[in-house]
Amino acid sequence: MIIAIDGPAGSGKSTTAKLVGSKMNFLYIDTGAMYRAMTVKAELAGVPFDDRAGVCSLLDDTVIEQTIDTKSGDTRTYLDGRDVSYEIRTPEISKGVTSVCEIDEVRVKLVSLQREMGKKGNVILDGRDIGTVVFPDADLKFFMVADINIRAERRLAELKEKGIALTFEDVRNDIERRDLRDSSRSNSPLRPAQDAVLIDTGGLTVEEQAEIIIGYIKKKL
Ligand code: DC
Numbered sequence: 001m002i003i004a005i006d007g008p009a010g011s012g013k014s015t016t017a018k019l020v021g022s023k024m025n026f027l028y029i030d031t032g033a034m035y036r037a038m039t040v041k042a043e044l045a046g047v048p049f050d051d052r053a054g055v056c057s058l059l060d061d062t063v064i065e066q067t068i069d070t071k072s073g074d075t076r077t078y079l080d081g082r083d084v085s086y087e088i089r090t091p092e093i094s095k096g097v098t099s100v101c102e103i104d105e106v107r108v109k110l111v112s113l114q115r116e117m118g119k120k121g122n123v124i125l126d127g128r129d130i131g132t133v134v135f136p137d138a139d140l141k142f143f144m145v146a147d148i149n150i151r152a153e154r155r156l157a158e159l160k161e162k163g164i165a166l167t168f169e170d171v172r173n174d175i176e177r178r179d180l181r182d183s184s185r186s187n188s189p190l191r192p193a194q195d196a197v198l199i200d201t202g203g204l205t206v207e208e209q210a211e212i213i214i215g216y217i218k219k220k221l
Contacts, residue, residue, distance in 0.1 A: 001122045004130035007144035008179045010151030012201040012209055013126040019210040021124050022073045029117050031127035033077040034110050035101040036088035037064045040079055049096035056105045089162055094174055098181045128182050131193035140216050143192035146202045
């Protein structure tokens with residue numbers, strides 16, 4: 001079974017997908033982390049994030065992998081065999097990923113990788129284009145939304161836990177900027193699939209969000 005969760009930054013996709021994955025024994029795939037890892041690759045190579053030819057020249061020589069940490073349930077993201085799970089969350093990478101993820105060739109490579117990973121059995125993926133482009137035939141599709149202030153608060157708390165200190169305004173501005181670019185780009189923009197179930201996570205706990213999705217999965221099984 002393939003479960004697609006899309007939505008803007010901080011809407012609760014990854015925490016919910018992770019919880020559903022661990023409760024239902026589905027493999028959780030964080031597709032945003034893959035675009036972020038490609039951004040780290042460009043940074044390490046000294047290639048400007050908006051240098052399309054430069055970023056493309058790195059693609060053939062890039063290996064991005066993901067595993068689940070069995071203790072915490074967190075995903076670990078590897079770039080060319082090295083764990084970059086911390087680096088991918090830094091403000092520099094959050095800013096740069098917007099340009100890197102707009103490069104068509106980057107999307108072709110990562111979408112094909114995501115489809116390969118989807119063959120591994122029961123999977124739950126979160127991103128921006130999972131239900132519309134990566135798996136248009138997914139068994140279940142969800143689109144999560146929440147008020148911008150709630151999303152910024154959540155992202156701030158997540159970053160704090162990871163040891164990254166930013167202000168509420170910094171986080172809110174970054175989210176607003178990325179949402180606008182993600183929804184207005186021509187290739188695979190952020191938008192709900194026609195058959196997606198809309199979930200407003202504003203007044204819900206992560207447990208409640210997970211239970212809603214698990215309810216749909218159980219009905220399908
Ligand atoms: O989910 P995230 O915030 O870690 O994603 C980082 C960026 O990657 C996001 O701003 C847009 C891009 N992205 C994308 O274009 N397609 C996806 N499936 C996932 C993320």
